[in-house]
Amino acid sequence: MDNQRRKFLKLAGAAALAGIGAPTLVRLNSSTALAAEHGATAEPHGKTIDPGPQGIRLGMVIDMRKFTEQPMLLDRAITACNEAHNIPLIDNAKSEIKWIWKTPFANAFPQQSSYHMAKNVKDSDFLVLCNHCDEPPCVRACPTQATFKLKTNGIVAMDYHRCIGCRFCMAACPYGARSFNWEDPRPYIKKYNKDFATRMRGVVEKCTFCSERLALGLEPACVEACQGTGAIVFGDLNNEQSEIRQLLDQEFAIQRNPSLGTKPSVFYIV
């Protein structure tokens, strides 16, 4: 009888010890394995570069040097977009609809210091639009999947049919690239492009990188408006032969607020 109890207590003790010790052992083993795996690729701080997603990733380079030389290009690009997409012109900061618009450097790049800034940068307006981020916060915020990232080309697209007008995406977008239709936009549209729809009251809208024009083999409307000047270069960021990549390889370009980790696809040469 006593013998059996003694045996039982021994076994129970051993099992308890094994139970407590096992997770530590597993953790120790796995961490050494992980360290060995990463050891080969570990680089000094600041040297590791995220390769980003593969496949076609459409992006844009806006060469502000060209726009500073010819400021009327800004309005030409904006008008081309407005006309192509039936965008209403509402003269009211609360209700206005913006796909592509101009703003001073300090507003476009609030994280950059504008203290003692070059005069030409200080005095000129920047062209801003949806950045078609790799990690779009608006897509995460959308409760109905009305906005989503296209797998084929990285465009952050909208399905206005599904938009319920909750404006979560507007709150989520750090670049103010989305506009809400507070009222019926049709009375504010001067000319209709009969190939494109308008929007209705109660939906959010934004730049689509002219998906509908790309399908026809055309460049986005703003790029076409600046044709020949090289002020806006559009193309596949993942194709080493593309014009946009060659430009980015040569010139130093900045993105709007990269510290947020949204990975914008629109670059600026200042």
Next chain:
Amino acid sequence: MYNKGTIIPGLIIFVLFVTFPIWFNGLKAGTPPKPELPPGGEKKCVESADYMRVNHMQLLNKWRDNVLRDDNREIITVDGKNYRKGLQKACMQCHSNKEKFCDNCHTYAAVTPYCWDCHLSPKEAASKEETQ
């Protein structure tokens, strides 16, 4: 039965009242709508007329998802003519009179699809000068 003198005439009045829309229109459903055929004389649609009559709304939803969600904007060719998927880009190219085509049946069937809240009917599009 108690109170049959009031209940039976009451029931008759009730049934007559509820069926008012039917007998008031002479037991007919009214003249069935005849949507206008394409004024341009096109004879063939992207699907058969029977299919379109029943399923045009599903086809439009499919096209919408193809174009917006799947980035599949393949061109549809019918009788040598090319159409891009879309209400304005395909349907209204032939059925150019929304009032005589779409509204004709929709009014009869008392359905109010919200297509035209955003999409432009050819008449609406022409009401303001076009780009280019």
